[in-house]
Amino acid sequence: MIDQYADVFEGIGQLPGVCKLTLKEGAVPTVQPPKRVPFALEKRLKAELDRLEQMKIIEKVTKPTDWVNSVVIVEKANRNLRICLDPVDLNKNLKRPHYPIPTFESITQRCAGAKIFSKLDATSGFWSMMLDDESSDLTTFNTIFGRYKFKRYPFGLNSAQDDFQRKMEEAFENLNLGLIVICGADDSENDERLKAALERAREKNEGIKPDPEKTRAITEMPLPENSEQLQKLLGMLNYLSRYIPSLSSLNKSLRELERADEYKWKPAHEKAFSKIKSALCSNLAYFDPKCENIEIKVDASKHGLGAVLAVDDNVVAFGSRSMSETEQRYSQIEKELLAVVFGCKHFHQYIYGRTVTITTDHKPLESILVKPISKAPPRL
Numbered sequence: 001m002i003d004q005y006a007d008v009f010e011g012i013g014q015l016p017g018v019c020k021l022t023l024k025e026g027a028v029p030t031v032q033p034p035k036r037v038p039f040a041l042e043k044r045l046k047a048e049l050d051r052l053e054q055m056k057i058i059e060k061v062t063k064p065t066d067w068v069n070s071v072v073i074v075e076k077a078n079r080n081l082r083i084c085l086d087p088v089d090l091n092k093n094l095k096r097p098h099y100p101i102p103t104f105e106s107i108t109q110r111c112a113g114a115k116i117f118s119k120l121d122a123t124s125g126f127w128s129m130m131l132d133d134e135s136s137d138l139t140t141f142n143t144i145f146g147r148y149k150f151k152r153y154p155f156g157l158n159s160a161q162d163d164f165q166r167k168m169e170e171a172f173e174n175l176n177l178g179l180i181v182i183c184g185a186d187d188s189e190n191d192e193r194l195k196a197a198l199e200r201a202r203e204k205n206e207g208i209k210p211d212p213e214k215t216r217a218i219t220e221m222p223l224p225e226n227s228e229q230l231q232k233l234l235g236m237l238n239y240l241s242r243y244i245p246s247l248s249s250l251n252k253s254l255r256e257l258e259r260a261d262e263y264k265w266k267p268a269h270e271k272a273f274s275k276i277k278s279a280l281c282s283n284l285a286y287f288d289p290k291c292e293n294i295e296i297k298v299d300a301s302k303h304g305l306g307a308v309l310a311v312d313d314n315v316v317a318f319g320s321r322s323m324s325e326t327e328q329r330y331s332q333i334e335k336e337l338l339a340v341v342f343g344c345k346h347f348h349q350y351i352y353g354r355t356v357t358i359t360t361d362h363k364p365l366e367s368i369l370v371k372p373i374s375k376a377p378p379r380l
Contacts, residue, residue: 019129060146221320224265297359298340
């Protein structure tokens with residue numbers, strides 16, 4: 001397939017259309033002097049400027065320009081130089097388009113059920129976007145060899161990622177891709193989608209890690225300081241052991257501590273606690289938008305709220321938060337219902353428009369379902 005689409009892999013591409021940089025009202029232009037360059041790098045700097053000019057990435061500037069930026073020169077491992085725009089003042093005065101950037105979580109959801117994956121990477125992606133003349137003038141930069149400006153989108157501008165994401169989505173519209181991550185249930189489906197992506201890349205070319213937020217509640221989980229807190233922890237682990245069987249063996253020393261006459265936290269308990277957190281974080285499943293059996297397990301302690309999202313006997317995500325001083329004065333039934341509200345809000349993206357089972361160990365909450373709403377306390 002690479003041989004068939006060899007032209008798509010050549011050089012730096014060019015996405016359709018041009019991009020425009022928009023200044024904020026009242027923006028005051030600045031002119032930065034050229035930065036000093038070590039004598040040993042001067043020759044290589046000139047060679048890199050000439051190379052970029054020949055590639056039509058930059059061009060010489062002789063006319064007066066209101067904005068003149070500085071550049072940062074980075075020496076790469078292969079001794080070549082990378083010229084990076086340093087638009088500190090320009091960035092402060094640019095209006096960002098704020099285009100939504102897909103999260104790792106949203107991408108993996110689209111890939112649910114896939115077994116074969118391919119990944120495409122745009123060569124110097126930002127350079128595939130052309131700037132209009134006025135925007136190009138804004139990127140003028142100073143060097144010891146004179147002024148240049150970028151004809152294509154330079155790295156360093158705060159609007160670059162937004163425009164790049166928009167351009168890529170426009171170029172690959174209606175293709176079943178997660179960014180340029182191609183996936184399929186088998187080799188045939190993956191190859192079909194990969195071919196569609198390469199065809200679109202050829203057609204549109206006019207030139208030629210689990211989400212930390214899902215595990216934060218676990219990684220930041222405090223040590224149980226007394227028997228009551230340990231009992232709460234073991235209750236939650238007992239629930240989670242339905243999904244992660246290894247938890248039953250990992251929490252053995254903690255169960256022994258719960259039964260002990262004296263609560264004394266030892267290194268063995270610390271080790272078990274760390275292993276439990278590691279097991280919880282490493283066993284998260286991806287959320288399949290087509291799933292049906294969605295469950296949220298909630299719990300309220302003295303000072304905090306916790307929630308677990310599970311689908312088809314697999315844990316998808318965790319959530320927790322501390323309670324305010326006012327919330328800490330709630331009755332226990334109010335705290336437990338607050339945990340239900342928190343869990344539903346925290347996992348709103350997953351459960352909106354779906355049938356969800358809420359699991360709680362606080363039986364008095366059932367009374368809300370059997371008694372008239374008018375009989376419930378106002379806060380409930």
